[in-house]
Amino acid sequence: MREITYAQAICEALDEEMARDENVILLGEDVGIIGGNFKTSVGLYKKYGEWRVKDTPISESGFTGLALGAAITGLRPVVEIMFSDFMAVCFDQIINQIAKIRYMSGGQVKVPLTIRTPIGGGRSSAAQHSQSLQALVAHIPGLKVVLPSTAEEAKGLLKTAIREDNPVVFMEHKMEYNKKYLVPEGEYTIPFGKARIAREGSDITIVATSSMVMKSLDAAKELEKDGIETEIIDIRTIVPLDKETIVKSVIKTGKLLIVDEGHIRCGIGAEIAMSVLDDVFYDLDLPIQRMGTENVPLPFSPALEFPLIPDAKKIYQKVKQMM
């Protein structure tokens, strides 16, 4: 193990996959010469040349659709959409084209295409650069949706995404990019649909996504001081969803809290809760609870923004209420 940033881990995954398979290409705004807006492709333009690491015009629909055409004709594109908010600009390509073409063609084509995009608030970026739109994409059949937590997770899951013959929306948390994590040396991949127990405990189950895993771990440290043992499940992928790991844990603890940074309404929390409810109903001590961003756009001022987003303290308080 060595310490590298989350952005470096992403970069390593891209580099390794590009070295492994010459069909892997990178497309997006500023991914080339400057190595990405969040420094997730540093050095790759120099190493692989301008045709495999393509700086695109500001044309999200155009280059995302172009990536689809490339994917069905033999390349394995990784598209970067600079902020997940900008997916809205190319939703036709994501929802109607990329997610549909294999199905509509009766399975004639495969779509080895990864869309990488950052989510999350906390940077005073206001309402058009802070959203966590995982629920929107997870709603669409035909897309796999990945929400890595740590740098180690991001690297292993991204490598799997790139090797997938299906479209994957890979959502990175922008507040993580500069954080340092221990990451294994050498190559490894992490399979989809297999959740990770980030912490074992017997009193309550928290299912968390993305950076909410780390926030839950922070809360768990405090809860431990109060004698509460929290089990934390890093769900890793929303599609496919590892129900089994959640159900097993909730049967053990009798309590379930779901924490995701997307807006609460019609969100990941509701989806996970209903997905497991039938299997855990008689084991629950109290109704399933969920946490997410309040149902208002994220405002600019930190004084307004932070109170709306779940954090370790809020998770701590919520768990205390559930005890």
Add this chain to the structure above:
Amino acid sequence: MNVQGYEKRQLLEFYSTMYKIRKFEEEVFELYKQGLMPGLAHTYVGEEAIATGACNAIEKGKDYVASTHRGHGHLIASGADLSKMMAEILGKKTGYCKGKGGSMHVVSLENNILGANGIVGGGIPLATGAAYTSKLKNTGQVTLSFFGDAATNQGTFHESLNMAAAWKLPVVYIIENNQFGISVSIKRVTAIKDLAERAKAYGMPGVVVDGNNVIEVYEKVKEAVELARKGEGPTLIECKTYRFRGHHVGDPGIEYRLQEEIEEWKAKCPIKRLKEALINNSIATEDDIKNIERDVDKQIEEAVEFAKQSPYPEPSEAFEDLFV
């Protein structure tokens, strides 16, 4: 129509393809009227010369074609199997997409047809991406990207042409300007007269073609394909044409068009024009033409029969083909 310098074989091939498209579409209309076709279909009647000329200017099975909601003609001109097409249109298990796509979404990978599209302008980036693969892998393949006049007002049109020109991608963009987007005349929503003028804005050649003249379409597309193959980038070709029928099989197409205008264009029927040229230049006799037509009629009849006799998919098949 100048047919000088063309072999009889090729001219008859053009005729046969155009007639096949016409006949196929008329059959689709019949099936719709009889209530045998689920949903709707957009027929290509009147526009046959475009697909025929263009798809004969590329190497079939090597080069790529990206189609639209009005896509039957592109498939037929690319040599697609009529039975599998008809079965798809009737929602049968034996169709190209096993009944999951229908008229608007026929993909035929075996013919390098990368997809028809229910979203106006939605397939232009996809065509551009196929050309990106060809460029990166240096395969010498060219992609034809078809779309209507209305699609040129979508952002994807501008974004795609801009990228293709900037990167000199081997793609030929073909506007099938039948002058209407459903009921709206392009003149009412666009100031320029020739849509091909837009090419200038992206830095590529723009060409206006008589879309009812199969020879002219063939020649202009061939030139553009050669440029693309040489690495000289994309061309925008505007084919002026007209659809004889309504927007789709359920639209009479008369509320927003004058009868005289429809008649005027029917007089310029691309099939009739080629037939006249063939006979006037003593390249073919009425009998030659009749033989071709009889042969095609039979093929269409067989396709319809195949489609009718084919089973519907099982409901459980709806859950197949989502992921690899």
